Amino acid sequence: MKLFHFFLGSIKIIFKGGKGYYSWIVFLILILIWGLGGYINQLQDGLGVTNMSDSVSWAFYIGNFTFLVGVAAAAIMLVIPAYIYNWKPIKEIVIFGELLAITAVVMCIGFIVVDIGSPVKFWHMLPIIGTMNFPDSILAWDFFVLGIYFLINLFVATYLLYSLFIKKEYNKSIVLPLILLSIPAAIAIHTITAFLFNAIPARPFWNSALLAPRFLASAFCSGPAILIILFQVLQKTTKFEIKKEAIWTIAELMVYAMFIYLFFTIAEFFKEFYSDTEHLVFWKYLLFGIGENKELVPYSWLSIFMGTTAFILFLIPRTRKNIITLNIGAVLIYFSVYIEKGLALIIPGFTPDVLGQIHVYTPSIDEIRITVLIFSAGALLFTFMLKIAIAIIFNNYSIDKLELE
Amino acid sequence: MQKGKNNSRRDFLKKLSLGIGGSAVALSACNSPDFDDFLQKNFKTLSKEDIDEIILNLEKKYSEKYGKKFSVSAEPAIDNTLFGYALDLSRCIGCRRCVYACVDENNQSRDPQIHWITVLQMDKEKGIDYMHSDIHYNPELVPEEGHFYVPVACQQCANPPCVKVCPATATWQEPDGIVVVDYNWCIGCRYCMAACPYGARHFNWSEPIVPDEEMNPISHYLGNRPRPKGVVEKCTFCIQRVREGKYPSCVEICPTGSRKFGNMLDPESEIRYILENKRVLVLKAELNTQPNFYYFFGV
Amino acid sequence: MAKENNNSRSTFLKKLTMAFVSVFGLGLATFSFQKLQGFIKPGFKSLSKTEANTHISKLHFSEVMKIKPESPPKFQQTSERLQTNEI
Secondary structure: OHHHHHHHHHHHHHHOOOHHHHHHHHHHHHHHHHHHHHHHHHHHHHHHHOOOOOOOOOOHHHHHHHHHHHHHHOOHHHHHHHHHOOOHHHHOOHHHHHHHHHHHHHHHHHHHHHHOOOHHHHHHHOOOOOOOOOOOOHHHHHHHHHHHHHHHHHHHHHHHHHHHHOOOOOOHHHHHHHHHHHHHHHHHHHHHHHHHHHOOOOOOOOOOOOHHHHHHHHHHHHHHHHHHHHHHHHHHHOOOOOOHHHHHHHHHHHHHHHHHHHHHHHHHHHHHHHHOOOOHHHHHHHHOOEOOEOOOHHHHHHHHHHHHHHHHHHHOHHHHHOHHHHHHHHHHHHHHHHHHHHHHOOHHHHOOOOOOOOOOOOOOHHHHHHHHHHHHHHHHHHHHHHHHHHHHHOOOOOHHHHHHO | OOOOOOOHHHHHHHHHHHHOOHHHHHHHHHHOOOHHHHHOOOHHHOOHHHHHHHHHHHHHHHHHHHOOOOEEEOOOOOOOOOEEEEEEOOOOOOOOHHHHHHHHHHOOOOOOOOOOOEEEEEEOOOOOOHHHOEOOOOOOOEOOOOEEEEEEOOOOOOOOHHHHHOOOOOEEEOOOOOEEEOOOOOOOOOHHHHHOOOOOOEEOOOOOOOOHHHOOOEEEOOOOOOOOOOOEEOOOOOHHHHOOOOOOHHHHHOOOOOEEEEEOOOOOOHHHHHHHHOEEEOOOHHHOOOOOEEEEOOO | OOOOOOOOHHHHHHHHHHHHHHHHHHHHHOOOOOOOOOOOOOOOEEOOHHHHHHHHHOOOOOHHHOEOOOOOOOOOOHHHHHHHHHO
16 A cells, blocks of 8 residues: 555656756657657668668667666666765765666667567567577576666665655665675676677677776766766756765766776777787778778767866866866766767677678668657656655655645 | 458457557557467477468468468478588689579568678689678679689588577577578577678568569478568578478579588588598688588689 | 665675675576587598688689679668668
8 A cells, every 4th residue: 555655656746846847858758759750660661761781780779778788787886885885975876876777777678679670579588488598698698687687776776765755764684685786786787788799709899808897997987977967967956965075986986987998998909909910900990991981980089089088087186076077077978988889889890791891880860769769768767766766865755745635 | 461360369369469568569560460470489399280280371371472372391300411511612603693593592582682692702812801802793794803702601500609699599500400590489689690700691671572473482481481571581501492302592503513512411422522522611710600511622 | 775884895795796696606507508519520621711712812714604693782782771761
């Protein structure tokens, strides 16, 4: 019964809001509808509406999927310090990291669903009802760990909010082990997503042992960047409170992550360019283009430029502690990683293809629309969850108030 | 597609489907699936009776759809058989007869175009070098001076990377060495296409188009039967032919006799003679895919 | 969130290890090594790529064999696909 009240209360709170809140929701719904049109096209005509081909058989969807797995994994960025070092300022906001993780995993599943050719047959890769190729296929592993990670975060976040809502002390012996389990699970989701690509010796571009560590380092840059911006927006628009130290602590952790990310990338560059083997061709396509084909060159350099600038801004204590330069840095690193994962990771893996043919790929309008669809649906979900969480945590919205109404 | 289905089981399933969430209904409405098809299990796990029933239904469905007598075989692998293929690089002139014979035999989509065989033109000076190969060559006459030709199709690897990565076990290697796809089971994730080092797997990006009159009605469940959109397909050594004791159609069409095929376990076979007496090359040997497809120099 | 917890770093690390073991152990427990096909290649003499390239440089196709090739594949042309999709 109380659980029912919790859900009822959550739904009620979603519909309560000012003009700003409603216009944000309407905006999201409008672009969601625009994106949905693209998905309807794709359902009717098949993946032919994308610019993918037998040569470039994975592209923008899988790039977005990979990026979002990183965002989901980065929620642990906040959990680790909160629990190892007992940093109070961060501990209060861990739940928002978890909500972000839930959203990101839902969006990941969304990108997988739009990428597969026969979405109604999705159940074929599930265990028991389907024939999951479990230990052999890394995709099966990925699905497995993503599922676990999603369930853990969903349960912990819901349980904590529910306990607050019914004004009961939560059971620490349930929550703590789950949060501890979510740490390796977060590392696992991103590592295994990297292994997804790493496991393919046919594609030398991905066949580097540094891929998984680089994935993790980049995730620890982009995920917290979203949170830094988000916390400030929430502080301005709601009763959400966050201490300055918490943001600086996150920023400081991001500097380490960025340094490691940069170092790994340089190590990869060195290995490829100094050895100058036939596998260099993929990096050449990415950074300089091959002959006339320079489609990715502006993006890859933009990503490098933005990443480096963000690193410098975060490295210097003065610019790190200045709220304006901090925000610029956070936006830059977010887009740097987004371009790196969305375009620069997947496409060069297929260009040139295994038989040396170059098939030019750039996302089609329907691919962009479908991407917008998933991002707007994710933003909508995240907005609703935030609304509920803030009402319960900061506005003392509880079961008593619901009964009063 | 919209045929009268008075079958009570189907009715029941239809009603059941109405109960499934709105999105699922929307999805299935767009794909207009046959619900028996939808609930069908992985071919590998089906019993003999199930297979017989499915085959009968398919034959009926295809015969109606294409207006000719359609046969769908589910002939299993013959005992003591392991198929091998050898291609003579010193004879191949790059005429692409094999490419189109394969398209006709195996009902590949004409638009969007799918070719299971890719013929690479390479420079004699550079040797085997994929990065400088050309698939769009179109001179008046082949072979062109200074070039040689390497046709590539599925290498039917003994250690197939595509099978290993499939999350749904929708593709596997048959006992006779042929790597097959269950088109009803494939979810279309295309992980196998990323994993294949030979570009041998092809995807039905849109609804495949084959003119009814060109449709080859002699088919195999795991081979050349019509495919839906959104699934992966590949060379099967013409499974519908070789399990009946015939040669693959690319072997038959080749005007120069560059293509050799047979049972590697049969000591009297031509393929065995080549393997024992010629030195053979496998593509991308460093990846340990162990192809059952060999390249050699006859002269 | 959880209030003051008295976990020392070592117990934390212990729990972390346990968590890792539980996540990966399940998969590893069911792991079966893929069996390769048991066909021993009967004395095949392999040819390396370098040796093949030497053969290739000496290849000679007779003039009698020259014929018109079939048309090249179309599927690599992105622009064409785009046009058909726009209709």
